[in-house]
Amino acid sequence: MIAIERSLDTPRWQRIALPFASLVLAAVISGIVLLVSGHNPIATYEQIYAASFTSSGALTSTFVYATPLLFTGLAAAVAFRMRIWNIGGEGQLYMGAIGASGIGLLLGSWPTLLLIPAMMAGGVVAGALWALIPGLLRAFLQTNEILVSLMLNYVAGLVMYFLIYDSQSYWRDLTSPTALVFPTGKTLAASATWPGLTIGTFTLPLGFIAGAVLAVLLLVLVRGTRFGFEMRVMGDSTSAATYSGMRTRRIILAVMALSGALAGLAGASQIGDFGHVLDPRGLEQAQYGYTGIVVAALALYNPLAVVVVAILIGALNNAGFALQGPGFPPGLVGTMEGIILFSVLGGEILGRYRIRVGSRVRPPETQAELDAAR
């Protein structure tokens, strides 16, 4: 008889090998989907690989997609790791974009060296404040942060549209001839453009560098600091955190603010690195905030893994955009992302169990049995 039982300890190699095995499985399943839809999977994968990494300008545009996903991925990972379900990365990104573009417009005369940190600060503050709304409600009124943060995404979107389309706000361009035909935001001064790191034809955005540094800092924060320790305690056991005298409300607020700040940086980077203008439609269609949740989940909430996964998903999105047309199945990228997510998370859950061939076995259910099992 074959039985599935819970394994008490997962070996280390398995924790590392499992995600890769899951990716291979995802490729196989996607291949079947391609075959069924009349495409050659190998050729399609080659196309995707070229469009993501090797063809001219591909790597640069992969990082255009990867950069916001890195920030929103980190934002989701840091909150989810301690079981605070901030689904509001999307709205916090919008607010970050509003904040950073506002600062960029206001202080356009400043030298770039000062203006960039100011824009980043604008994004951080706006994103954090927006995230603190569900944070405060959760900490003091025990509301469900999933619902509140999700609803606030739509509110943030409406605010953004209001600023550009329905008002004569500071962000809106009211002078240029095109803006008279179609409402747009004011374009930022050249000094507000974030310089990238250019190696040959490839440009690494400043935002991505900042995000990678932040990923390392977050890892240190979680693993090596007292705040990180308290965060992890709270994530694993709220009651143990309360019992040991930790200020749980303060930790919830801090984590929400941190998560919002990271998502806000995604918005700031959209303005400084790429758009240089507050573009509600572009931001809304990109859905970086929501995709960031997928990135965090695939990275199993590990900040360093978020960096890798952000590049991977960025590459996929880039390929999907570059290859769209009659020869390339529409919606393939979305399907593949879904399959990858499914197999990686499925693999993670299955990795906690092991298959045993032999007599029927149940997992130990009580403490006494666990003791006995030891």
Added chain:
Amino acid sequence: MNDTTPATARIRDGVPLLEMRGITKRFAGVVADDGVDFDVRAGEIHTLFGENGAGKSTLMRVLYGFHHPDAGEIRINGSPVSIASPADAIRHGIGMIHQHFMLVNTLSVADNVALGLRSSRGPLTEPGRVSERIRELSATYHLQVDPQALIWQLSVGERQRVEIVKALYRNATLLILDEPTAVLTPQEVDDLFTVLRRMAEDGKGLVFISHKVREVLGLSDRITVLRAGHRIGTLPAAGATRDQLVQMMVGHALPARELAAETGFTAETPKRAPADRPEPAPPGPGTLADTGTPTAPGIGSVARGVGRAGTVAAAGAPRLVVRDLTVRGDRGADAVRGLSLAVHGGEIVGIAGVSGNGQRELAEAIAGLRRPSSGSILLEGTELAGGNPARARLAGLGYVPEERMRDGVVPDFSVAENLLLVDSHEPAFSRLGFLRSGEIRRHCEELVRAFDIRTPTLEAPARTLSGGNIQKLIMARELSREPRVLLVAQPTRGIDVAAAAYIHDRLREQRARGVGVLIISEDLDEVMALADRILVMYEGAIIGEAAPGASTRESIGLMMAGVRPEAPADAGSWATV
């Protein structure tokens, strides 16, 4: 049938009701039961006796179809059977009364009994017939149960009766009772035993699991002792002695003093020999005279001089003073009602009582986890009421919580991280917000050594430790902070005898060091073994006080059941609610 037949006469000879032969059960390579033989005859109460982890529960879970044995045979009425699931077990007439009741709180007794059973009216229920049958069973076995009552309205004892009715309703001929007395008052235990004897007289076989020696000797016909998965022996209860049983259970003779303290076995004479008190000392001022009546200690005014070995004279102002404390419980009603108590340095005060009389809420209020609605909690002058756990710790409170796995540790965290849990802000362990891993490691290694925490490494997750070692871990963490007052809820619940003895020694050591120790325990034996003063908690207040040497267990038992002691007219605040 109604006359009490002698135990030997009611046991049916012939083929045993149940035979288990050579049952072996392994978990992940570790043997929980190793070739265990066990049999029950009709009309017999057969006790499984042993420490936690000895294999009692595993054996019974094999019988009830939760586990499939790796080897061995089960025979019912002489014919071999295969029990793959609880449904099979029920079909073979086996009923199990779990320690944690499997009842739906919002449904009635009758609904709970009928749950999962086929109705003779197809898809329609038949509440009338079910209720009628329950009344019949109640009458036959003296099980007072109202079929229409909703489960949440019932006391723990009543819920247990519902579980028994459930098993009887399914025509169980063999009943397994897994530590049924753990949650009952002494009086409820007596009632339960009456019911069990009555069922045995009726020809049913009963398996009784317990580690309380007195109950085992009082109730059983035969006793099987398990240790570390092996059957050590089976003996008739009639000739057995407690020393014999305890030795068989632990495998080595405990020192006489420990024996009395850990098993809670008391001499049959009403006046208990104070076995754990080497020097019988004259009661100091403020302690109780040997009358067993509660005094009315004015808070802070009692100069105590308990002159006995290992006890620091607890004189002067009390360390912990709780005054007129009222705390609301989770259900919205007041769980603690105007309670007052005082704990001095160098004494162990024990709070006895049946669970659910406000002990949990009292502990949580003192620890700062629950906000009292009125009253005060002073720890050496610092008001803890309405504060938070951090403030309580800062004031000098050490707290070992009742729910070890929920509050006391983070199960997935390592031993080291759990040892650090409440101290992460100490300058010794963190600088500028960064954890000092070297210092932390040294500190943890020291604690693991000093408190004999059995763990493979500091990195092992706490959930892999046994209950006893987890409790040692929590004790190590709390005691390393050198508390002024130590609050310990259920110090040794679910912990094996050896670890329990160790924890008791550590608590006595704290008393000797002058710490004020307040223990809250449902285990009266434990309170009697440890405490200098026993306060009995009933319906949110202290119903009476007793000194362990002076009062009989029966009078405390009565107080636990809500019977107010015969108090003098001027008894004062302790006895008035």
